[in-house]
Amino acid sequence: xxxxxxxxxxxxxxxxxxxxxxxxxxxxxxxxxxxxxxxxxxxxxxxxxxxxxxxxxxxxxxxxxxxxxxxxxxxxxxxxxxxxxxxxxxxxxxxxxxxxxxxxxxxxxxxxxxxxxxxxxxxxxxxxxxxxxxxxxxxxxxxxxxxxxxxxxxxxxxxxxxxxxxxxxxxxxxxxxxxxxxxxxxxxxxxxxxxxxxxxxxxxxxxxxxxxxxxxxxxxxxxxxxxxxxxxxxxxxxxxxxxxxxxxxxxxxxxxxxxxxxxxxxxxxxxxxxxxxxxxxxxxxxxxxxxxxxxxxxxxxxxxxxxxxxxxxxxxxxxxxxxxxxxxxxxxxxxxxxxxxxxxxxxxxxxxxxxxxxxxxxxxxxxxxxxxxxxxxxxxxxxxxxxxxxxxxxxxxxxxxxxxxxxxxxxxxxxxxxxxxxxxxxxxxxxxxxxxxxxxxxxxxxxxxxxxxxxxxxxxxxxxxxxxxxxxxxxxxxxxxxxxxxxxxxxxxxxxxxxxxxxxxxxxxxxxxxxxxxxxxxxxxxxxxxxxxxxxxxxxxxxxxxxxxxxxxxxxxxxxxxxxxxxxxxxxxxxxxxxxxxxxxxxxxxxxxxxxxxxxxxxxxxxxxxxxxxxxxxxxxxxxxxxxxxxxxxxxxxxxxxxxxxxxxxxxxxxxxxxxxxxxxxxxxxxxxxxxxxxxxxxxxxxxxxxx
Numbered sequence: 001x002x003x004x005x006x007x008x009x010x011x012x013x014x015x016x017x018x019x020x021x022x023x024x025x026x027x028x029x030x031x032x033x034x035x036x037x038x039x040x041x042x043x044x045x046x047x048x049x050x051x052x053x054x055x056x057x058x059x060x061x062x063x064x065x066x067x068x069x070x071x072x073x074x075x076x077x078x079x080x081x082x083x084x085x086x087x088x089x090x091x092x093x094x095x096x097x098x099x100x101x102x103x104x105x106x107x108x109x110x111x112x113x114x115x116x117x118x119x120x121x122x123x124x125x126x127x128x129x130x131x132x133x134x135x136x137x138x139x140x141x142x143x144x145x146x147x148x149x150x151x152x153x154x155x156x157x158x159x160x161x162x163x164x165x166x167x168x169x170x171x172x173x174x175x176x177x178x179x180x181x182x183x184x185x186x187x188x189x190x191x192x193x194x195x196x197x198x199x200x201x202x203x204x205x206x207x208x209x210x211x212x213x214x215x216x217x218x219x220x221x222x223x224x225x226x227x228x229x230x231x232x233x234x235x236x237x238x239x240x241x242x243x244x245x246x247x248x249x250x251x252x253x254x255x256x257x258x259x260x261x262x263x264x265x266x267x268x269x270x271x272x273x274x275x276x277x278x279x280x281x282x283x284x285x286x287x288x289x290x291x292x293x294x295x296x297x298x299x300x301x302x303x304x305x306x307x308x309x310x311x312x313x314x315x316x317x318x319x320x321x322x323x324x325x326x327x328x329x330x331x332x333x334x335x336x337x338x339x340x341x342x343x344x345x346x347x348x349x350x351x352x353x354x355x356x357x358x359x360x361x362x363x364x365x366x367x368x369x370x371x372x373x374x375x376x377x378x379x380x381x382x383x384x385x386x387x388x389x390x391x392x393x394x395x396x397x398x399x400x401x402x403x404x405x406x407x408x409x410x411x412x413x414x415x416x417x418x419x420x421x422x423x424x425x426x427x428x429x430x431x432x433x434x435x436x437x438x439x440x441x442x443x444x445x446x447x448x449x450x451x452x453x454x455x456x457x458x459x460x461x462x463x464x465x466x467x468x469x470x471x472x473x474x475x476x477x478x479x480x481x482x483x484x485x486x487x488x489x490x491x492x493x494x495x496x497x498x499x500x501x502x503x504x505x506x507x508x509x510x511x512x513x514x515x516x517x518x519x520x521x522x523x524x525x526x527x528x529x530x531x532x533x534x535x536x537x538x539x540x541x542x543x544x545x546x547x548x549x550x551x552x553x554x555x556x557x558x559x560x561x562x563x564x565x566x567x568x569x570x571x572x573x574x575x576x577x578x579x580x581x582x583x584x585x586x587x588x589x590x591x592x593x594x595x596x597x598x599x600x601x602x603x604x605x606x607x608x609x610x611x612x613x614x615x616x617x618x619x620x621x622x623x624x625x626x627x628x629x630x631x632x633x634x635x636x637x638x639x640x641x642x643x644x645x646x647x648x649x650x651x652x653x654x655x656x657x658x659x660x661x662x663x664x665x666x667x668x669x670x671x672x673x674x675x676x677x678x679x680x681x682x683x684x685x686x687x688x689x690x691x692x
Contacts, residue, residue: 005089005177005181008181008184008185009181012150012177012180016030016031016083018424019033019034022423022424023488023492024491024496027085028083029050031081031083031150032050032063032064032079035148035150036064036079036148040450041399042183043239044173045066045067046238047067047448047449048065048079048449049065049067049449049568050125051065051129051503052064052126052503053120053124053129058103061100061104061106062078062080062107063080063081063148064078065079065129066079066144068132073318074140074141075141075144076140076142076143076144077146078107078108078143079146080100080147082096082148082150082151083150084149084150089151089177091151091152091153091154092149092151092152092157093156093157094154094157097147097153097157097160097174101160101172104145104147105145108145108165109165111129111130111134114134117130123558123567124503125567127565128565128568128569129566131566132569137166141169141318142169142170142171143171144173145171145172146174146175147174149175150177151177152177153174153179159174160174184400192299193236193240193298193299193300194297194298195232195236197296197297197298198296200235201228201231202227203228204287204294204295205222205225205294206291206294207221207222207286208292208293217333217334218334219331219332219333220295220331220334221329221330221331222295222329222332223271223329224277225323225326225328226316226317226323227323227324227326229277230310230323231317233310233313233314234317236301259309259312259313260312260315263312263313263316267322267324267326270325270326271327271328274329275309276306276328276329276331277305277328277331279301279302279332280302280333280335281298281299281301281333281335282299282334283334284334285299313326367469368461368472371472372480373395375395375474376427376477377392379474379477379478381393381425381481381533381536382535382536391420391421391425392420393427393481393484394421394425394427396428396429402421402426406418427484429454430454431484432484433450433454433457433458434450434453434487434510435486436483439483439517440460441514442456442514442577443515443577443580444572444576444577447506447507447510447568447571448572475530478533479530479533482530485536485537485538486527486532486538486542486546490509493546493550494508497551499551499554500554504554504557504567509550510571512553514577514580515552515580515585516545516546516549518581519585520595524597524598525596525597526595526596527542527596528594528595528596539594541588541590541591542591542594545587545588548586548587548588552585553583556576556579556580556583557571557576561575621663621669623673623690624659624669624672625660625663627659627687628659629658629659631686631687632653632656633657635653635675635676635679638679639653644678644682645675645679648671649678652664655668656669656672
């Protein structure tokens, strides 16, 4: 059931305030992070970097930007916040909107003034952004201004017309609470890509039917003018490439030199030399003429092969190359929405057969995410305060799972759910990729934002899963949670330091942890993640070590080499990581004494893999049946008398107690073994001779 906008506003406001509390952020910083995550999911941009500037005198403001324009096809995206800190819903009027956009425009214009840039603190994020705008101005061709608000835009607002600034196209976009609510209500589905070829892109295209008249599957062939394809890409950008597997994994829209040379030197041979594009759409608009079928429009177009071709033609258009002789062949498949998730990745996979990758690997139904979700629903975390109250870490493999699960419950059930799955113990799959990638030594990738970091992580994870799926076991899950605890503790520690003046916290955290892991590996000693899991937090000694290394990496981050003034962009470079790795940190002896050796790590991994193989199947059932029903009846009584077993665990043990009259399923036997291990950790000696 879809919740009302009033309820959604309340939920989102509470989520912002809870995130600010848990992560040690100002409310506006938490609002920026949460809202921009949604905008990245909506395809507005890949990443958003915080760069606040709001002087007391007013009249000028910026809150962030969406990456380096040189890496975004010449598009500069600036973000300004309008965060109403009252829990009550409020309206955003036309006057308010125009005033807020004017402040953002003022920052944009002043960034081109050297006197203004020189007046800013050189280590501030605002200086880095202003300098980036000035340096990139020659390559910027389009500017997008985003107003992000938790107020509701008045129904009387007609919008704001696009304009120009110094010959560059300038557009405005408002994401208010109502638009975010629509996005959430639609299951976080992207806004529809609607392409009217006749009204917006120069005219209809001749179309040749490539399917039998009574076939379920519909396909067409077309020849698209290069200028028309470039214009479509100019409007929709990487949204057209979301289902392109290789583009998802690599830099979106890279320019191919061979394609560029053909456009420049042999444009009339482009059709002959180029393989063209493979595309899908949910539907088309067409009309019959005396000369045949004409394509007049497309709904939700996706270019699943030919991303480089499209981006290269678009780049040629931006540098005013002559595209009048450039034509591109297009194979177009019509895929209805209900089949898109299954069919489009397969078309992309086979169209990209020279680098075959299964697109499903990167989405919520991959076995890796499913397994972690299963672990998170049944593995209790130790109570950090010494009470008997146990909770779980909720792994959200698909956006909105947590809220959906909670929203279906009554008020009383919600209270119980919140105790079992506290909001502070929610991990999304992009969070997980961040927590794991810093320990893998990729703080530069993590600094590029959630989407690019997840793409890199998913590519690595796909290969690792194929090689040894059993290494993703309960021990892996517990260590992943421990890494989440380290990451969140580091955020809090950095915020509390006297040298921290705000800004770049995400980069400092990523580099501090990565440096810690790198130096440990050099010593062939390792952080004891089992200990962190048991304590559900980092030790005092580790906290001191984190504070020490965080200051060291902060000094590197805010002192980029000559020619680089934007700290956020410096943090995204491998050269930055190389410099941090070379820093000599005198680690506290007390913390070094807490590290564990390589042999301990290897033994733990072997045990984890053995456990996972056991949990994978028949062996669990064999052990349960061989042990006999009497043992499981005794175990059930021992656990029940001490109130250590949940009703579900007791029920499954009763089934096991019925052996041999009744044989539990493999899944039930897995849970029986887990209950045995759980009670062993509490001192139970029943079944001590069983090798599990």
